[in-house]
Amino acid sequence: MNRQEIRIAIGEFLAERNNTNGSSPVLEDGRNLFEAGDIDSFGFLELLLFLGEKTGREFDLSDKDPSELAAVGALLDYFAGDSHQN
């Protein structure tokens, strides 16, 4: 999956989880999902698992706090498997 596809997947996940009838916030790279109130810590981990399943990305968080991935851009970097491109 490329960055745009992952961005769309994040939006769909948030729309379903937050019962927003399909609408999701504008997911710019700098948006922090915690600080914006889009998701709680439990939901965020579900999102990580969801994206791991969708992208097939083998992730290793043994030395990383999940909250380091709370910004949309960080999520895209992580799951698209590339370094900063924005």
Next chain:
Amino acid sequence: MTLVDVFRSSAARYPDLPALVVDGEIQTYAELQRASLRVAAQLSGEAGVRLHGVLGAASAAAFQGILGTLMSGAGYVPLNPAFPGSRSAYMLQASGVSVLTVDRFGVEKLDGLLAEAGRSLTLILLDAMDEEVRQWRASHPEHRFLGMQDLPDPPDNDPVDRMPATLHDSRVTVDGSDDIAYLMFTSGSTGKPKGVMISHRNILSYLDAMGALYDFGPDDRFSQMFDLTFDLSLFDMFVCWGAGAALYVVPQKDRMAPASFVRRNELTVWFSVPAVAGFMNQLKMLKPGNFPSLRVSAFCGEPLPATVTESWQAAAPNSVVDNLYGPTELTVACTVYRWDPETSTQYCENGVVPIGRPYSQLEAVLVDARLQRIAPGEAGELCVRGPQTSLGYWQNESLTNERFVRMPWMEGEDNRWYRTGDLVRTNGNGDFIFVGRVDNQVKILGYRVELGEIEARLREHGRTDFAIAVPWPVKNGSASGVVACLAGSEVPDDQVLLGCRRDLPDYMVPSRIFHFERMPLNANGKIDRNKLRELVEEMTGAAR
């Protein structure tokens, strides 16, 4: 002896050791004691009060509020800033609390609480600067606001010298007061939370049991994971402080998977609900040897999957791994099972670790609906008696009499048992196995939830008589959410959910609503919850 003595004895012995670490900032025992005594000095001046509220979360001020309340001689009522204001207001009203300490997380939600309070409160804003306190006074003149600068200096002659040297030294002579140490509200089947009264004697007895199980000391570093409205936080605080150890508060945003936090701070003691370990396992955080510093790992609050336990043990090879069990009414926990990597797998049933055996000072029996002991090997309701048995429910004598009972086959004053409502069986090894519930109480992410409380709100906001809450999805016997099934409701779903969000904590708000023309009934003419669960599974597909 009270909980205060537990803290003060360590403060006297280890004044310069770290007691509390929040966001990297360390408070020594002496510093934490002094800050708490300032709160206590103020609260002691509030006449005729036996309970004070603490509205706070993972902050130093919240712990100062708890300690200060206890040092003032009152019990504390914890309130969660993440809960709706109406729920916290109900708890204040029900407990008669009119004075509460508030940390910075509580201040963020204070407007919601004050809007629902319905009476004048005294609020001590422990993290607020002068200007902020003045603004609150101006905007809410019906309430009384105090900041830290308003609090009196604590007395110089704090009588620490007459305290026992350590909790462990005083194990044999523990004899706590019957005063309430804390009033913990849990979900109530009739639609409102109910307050469980825990005395100093109750909690000191629990700490005594922990002292017998573990050999903690001032070199230990404890995780602090639990919300203060969760009674498992008592382990975090007072087992830690009783040993003179340091309490490391895990930031809210990392609480569901703080592997890096454990490594970075070289924690030696871990305590959480199993769901957290489950998440870490799924996120590949439980690599073999990843947590070499841990020497005690304990889980409590919901069924502990064997696969997660195996992974945790591999990640923490130098740690014992214990499964604790117990309802709030029995003071934090009352049974323990220690995982043995060589043999325990064979004793697990349905992939879940046994809950073990009662602490030595407690007695447990399995009984049928008529309170008669059941035959060995059969499942029965677990009933427990002993010094950890709660005083009962706050101002609810009928419910207290219903749940705290005398056994028909026993004589004497000690014949007072708490009916847990949990169906339990003894396995071939003599350990208890959790089988299920005798009622509609469930655990969602470790939180104890009465489905009846959710259903009461669904009926109210859905304007229907037919509302059922179904735990979903469920994995390894543990639910991570709930969905609603309604019949005869014409209220739009978003309105129903809005009402639920206003009244219930997040983990109790249904994630979806399913509508039925009529509810399926079982052979007794009652709504068939099992059938509804099947239908929900069909309509949602496999749990995501």
